[in-house]
Amino acid sequence: MSVDTTTVKRVARLARIAVTDEDAERMTGELNAILGFVEQLNEVDVTGVEPMTSVTPMAMKKRRDAVTDGGKAADIVANAPATAEHFFLVPKVVE
Structure with a gap:
């Protein structure tokens, strides 16, 4: 495969x-050199x-796959003006 300026x-x-x-002329040569190297790798x-x-x-380092709440629910809502059961309370905007 060959790359041209177009x-x-x-x-x-x-x-x-x-x-x-x-720049397009320079990149054409560089990309053709890269593609030539990839073609060489395909011959191996x-x-x-x-793999x-x-x-x-x-x-490989592995961890136990478990679903949790992250253990930070209280920290996340700590500065919220209004919360209930670790949820943010917001004013109703739709009637």
């Missing part, structure tokens, strides 16, 4: 990035290679 300008417009003509045989989360072996 494609660079279109992507820049979609990303809402202002790109001058000389990775069958039998397990890694890090280059050094380590166990």
